[in-house]
Amino acid sequence: MIDPRILREDPDRVRASQAKRGLSGDPVDRALSADEARRQTIMAFEARRAEQKSMGKQVAQAKGEEKAALLAQTKALAAEVKTLEAAQDAAEAEWTAALKGIPNVTAEETPAGGEDDFVVLETVREPRDFAAEGFEPRDHIELGRMLGAIDLDRGAKVSGSRFYFLTGVGAELELALVNLAMEQAREVGFTQVIAPSLVRPQAMEGTGFLDQAADDVYRIDGEDLYLVGTSEVPMAAYHSDEILDADTLPRRYAAFSPCFRKEAGSHGKDTRGIIRVHWFDKVEMFVYTTVEESYAEHQRLLEWEKLFLDKLELAYRVIDVAAGDLGPSAIRKFDCEAWIPTQGKYRELTSTSNCTDFQARRLDIRGRFPDGTKQVATLNGTLCAMTRTIVAILETHQQADGSVRVPQALQRFLGREVLEPVAK
Known part of the structure; x- marks a missing residue:
């Protein structure tokens, strides 16, 4: 598959390559959207995961009713982290599939067109x-x-x-x-x-x-x-x-x-x-x-x-x-x-x-x-x-x-x- 950096830094180059091949530029837009969604799910997961780790330390130090309350929050947070992790995995899979849907970026010297345009x-x-x-x-x-x-x-x-x-x-x-x-x-x-x-x-x-x-x-x-x-x-x-x-x-x-x-x-x-x-x-x-x-x-x-x-x-x-x-x-x-x-x-x-x-x-x-x-x-x-x-x-x-x-x-x-x- 193509280098993700090319897609992120120069998407127009990838679109131009698609056009030379006679292909739609839609896969490029789809991959960029999938990349953004992936980044968002990673940020959300990591934020909640960090909160979960922090709360774990608080639970270890708490006592009595405070500890019980924190344990309840921890349980709810663990479920949310698990959901966010699944969302992250799904977004990662969607990003990989979108990236694989884009053929290699053609050389500048490669002629545009189809079979008869050599x-x-x-x-x-x-x-x-x-x-x-x-x-x-x-x-x-x-x-x-x-x-x-x-x-x-x-x-x-x-x-x-x-x-x-x-x-x-x-x-x-x-x-x-x-x-x-x-x-x-x-x-x-x-x-x-x-x-x-x-x-x-x-x-x-x-x-x-x-x-x-x-x-x-x-x-x-x-x-x-x-x-x-x-x-x-x-x-x-x-x-x-x-x-x-x-x-x-x-x-x-x-x-x-x-x-x-x-x-x-x-x-x-x-x-x-x-x-x-x-x-x-x-x-x-x-x-x-x-x-x-x-x-x-x-x-x-x-x-x-x-x-x-x-x-x-x-x-x-x-x-x-x-x-x-x-x-x-x-x-x-x-x-x-x-x-x-x-x-x-x-x-x-x-x-x-x-x-x-x-x-x-x-x-x-x-x-x-x-x-x-x-x-x-x-x-x-x-x-x-x-x-x-x-x-x-x-x-x-x-x-x-x-x-x-x-x-x-x-x-x-x-x-x-x-x-x-x-x-x-």
């Missing part, structure tokens, strides 16, 4: 001109069949729509991508992690996903557990309720996990292929650092994502995502979108978000600094989401006969330079 920051490589090469590109579904790499029919038979099998070179390609991503992460100082895909509600709520995408989250019936849509969730909760030494920051992790999403609200979108699926594997970068350093770290995460896409020899662009398309935890987000030839457009492959201290406040993650303890900042960045990356590789590097050239960086993991169609 700003293109950079375009890397021109999309391949298949017409100049004299053939019509095949989509990843046809290429997947020809290569024996993707089995959608049996995925649907076994698990339902938006499921798939990666087979043969498809499975090899995913493992090659995992190895390349983890190798790059290790080389720049990330600790490799295999993260759980099931988490408790505190982890999901603490990262903002029950606010942002509750309808898109799988919950296990009969269990107090959720399936994660990204390993950002377990990695954010990894250091929950801990105080980290300042000299151990930044802490950088590269986590592999399966990811699960209902894809609620995507009816009719990307119903074919493996662009939008209910399950996929991903390598996610996650960082704990100071709020002051988080802005530079955000740029580093973006550069590492770009480096990975460069190794895959893909055409892509970098966009500054508009405020209305941010999750509640993020103040700013960059997406890298790869060109998908048969769709004739760019599609998101990676994203990186700076969440400053928003998640750390919810999860109680602090740092121990020379001037005391305070919340740290958290950042996340996708290094490789497997299915969409496989789509981009197959369609971008295909050849006229249905074979696919393997990017040089992946050749040593796959042991070949070309993926050849299999005999039918």
Whole structure:
């Protein structure tokens, strides 16, 4: 949740952030009112509690009828104190709920507006001109069949729509991508992690996903557990309720996990292929650092994502995502979108978000600094989401006969330079 000091000292800044996201300013007013009510109940409780303590001392010194009278007053006062304490607890809960209802305050640089109001920051490589090469590109579904790499029919038979099998070179390609991503992460100082895909509600709520995408989250019936849509969730909760030494920051992790999403609200979108699926594997970068350093770290995460896409020899662009398309935890987000030839457009492959201290406040993650303890900042960045990356590789590097050239960086993991169609 946001820093209460920002709300109290500069509420107009919070209202402006709400407006950039396309949200009402009412939650800001509600939180301010809840804060004032909370303060009033605290003052009333503490005043009566102090009176109760003072009267206790008087009772100890009194005798006879005076003591009996004071005891009667004490009993009535104790009941009032109990009532005021309950009111204080209720006001505290109302204040916390109101504060949690406000998303993070967006960065000044974040564009205002919704999904279509992003700003293109950079375009890397021109999309391949298949017409100049004299053939019509095949989509990843046809290429997947020809290569024996993707089995959608049996995925649907076994698990339902938006499921798939990666087979043969498809499975090899995913493992090659995992190895390349983890190798790059290790080389720049990330600790490799295999993260759980099931988490408790505190982890999901603490990262903002029950606010942002509750309808898109799988919950296990009969269990107090959720399936994660990204390993950002377990990695954010990894250091929950801990105080980290300042000299151990930044802490950088590269986590592999399966990811699960209902894809609620995507009816009719990307119903074919493996662009939008209910399950996929991903390598996610996650960082704990100071709020002051988080802005530079955000740029580093973006550069590492770009480096990975460069190794895959893909055409892509970098966009500054508009405020209305941010999750509640993020103040700013960059997406890298790869060109998908048969769709004739760019599609998101990676994203990186700076969440400053928003998640750390919810999860109680602090740092121990020379001037005391305070919340740290958290950042996340996708290094490789497997299915969409496989789509981009197959369609971008295909050849006229249905074979696919393997990017040089992946050749040593796959042991070949070309993926050849299999005999039918």
